[in-house]
Amino acid sequence: MYTPPLARLIEQLQRLPGIGPKSAQRLALYLLSRPREEVTALAHAILDCKEQVGHCQVCGYLSVDPICEICRNPDRDDSTICVVCDSRDVIALEKTREYWGKYHVLGGVISPMQGIGPDQLNIPTLVQRVVKGGVKEVILAINPTVEGETTTFYVGKLLKEFTKVTRIAFGIPIGGDLEYADEMTLIKAIEGRQELQ
């Protein structure tokens, strides 16, 4: 149905998350209709990204430089580290512009089924950062799945003797209605209740 190079492109696009056969076809035909420069720019952007972007040596977040911008930023609070599962979580938290501490990206959660144990995660550098001193609080912000909970407790236990460790609360979204919150969220919200200041 498609001429071979087009078929290859559609097939590649289809492998992307959230892209089905129909969207892949639409994207491919769109790209084909664009001027050469535009398509080249896109192709180069993809390649450059892959070749240049690595992980920050300190926190593990995506970065071109050995040490990322967040870690280098002198205005950010060195004494708070927020621990997350992957770089996507950093992006989400950064978008809020409310958090001014530093991060640490674990690169996954403990999952024996996928052969991921603490040794496969970016944990030793986190311990080093905390042991070095100056960290007043580590905030664990990991999804409360079965694997996430194990990871949260594992990391928490390692760090507890060196600093204060907290975890983010899970609960009702702001503007949400208690009546419509699902029951599991309600249970988590009640477990994570706080005293009214």
Next chain:
Amino acid sequence: MFLHQLQLYNFRNYREQMVLFDQPKTIVVGANAQGKSNLLEAIQLLAVLQSFRVQRDRDLVQWGQRQGEIHGKCQRRYSTVDLCLRLFPHQRRTMLVNGVVVKTKDEFLGNLNAVLFSALDLELVRGSPEYRRDWLDRVLVQLEPLYIRLQQSYQRVLQQRNALLKGIKQGKMRYDPAQMELWNQQLVTIGSKVMFRRRRLIDRLSPLAQAWHRRISATETLTLSYLTRFPCGDDINAIQTAFYDHLQKRAIAEQQQGSSLVGPHRDDVQLQINSQPAKEYASQGQQRTLVLALKLAELELLQTVSGEPPLLLLDDVLAELDLSRQQALLSAVQPTAQTIITTTHLHNFADRWLHSAQILTVKDGEIQLNC
């Protein structure tokens, strides 16, 4: 509750079928392998999201088709619910309630309650503990839809913990006491909740089953008890403590075998007649009576809790019961409660079943209304 409309597309041997139920009692008649059990299986899927016969959706979708669908309209006392389940051979299901996609099973469950009784239920007495655990779980998800989340989390912890034990045994993973301890804690925390709810269910079912059993058998006493691998008290804290202690005791054995040996996935329900284990001592007739008593207890409990009679689905079992047992069943079913019965022949039925029943004939995946 009353299921007044059922539509099937590419489900088992049904291509496209609409069934309208217009009487409290429906009898579905057909020769072997025409689609009687398939019809009841579809209804049960709407109630518990699980088939009584197979695990994989691939077996439920009509062979060679890419998508199957079960769509039911149910009248509840104060509302109507529209339930739709889309099945795919190699993909997750889609669940819709009143036309809206729901993401979690607990949002779907509890809308339609049903008790299915088939020849397979004799395994409740004779079969492995798994049959009895599955039975408890099927009742629980209807009574307490949130139970499905506990069950899923427990399953997940168990799989992870088993992967770890296996990895250690095969030398692929390092034995890390800190990590093991965390899986232990999760196994215990979630597992204890599963055990607690199952045991509470047995406590509620037991007197009901005993009373029904007494009515049918006249002299015998049936007792149900939830069997754990370790003795423990009734409240959740006592279960947790005992579970945790026992896990420590079995740690070496678990490492040798490379799998989890303690927890609700190893529990059982003990059925005794006059203090004798039914599995070993009950005659065929006694086993039938026992299973019937369990089903009647299930029916009664669902009715009490939801305030509405659940659907009763009888797959080829009614004609097998003698008249006195049929009578017991009749007395348990409210005249207005919906009952759907499959059979190969219309004889052997007590007259009261046939009276004013809607009779449907099924042949090769198609249903016709008999006049």
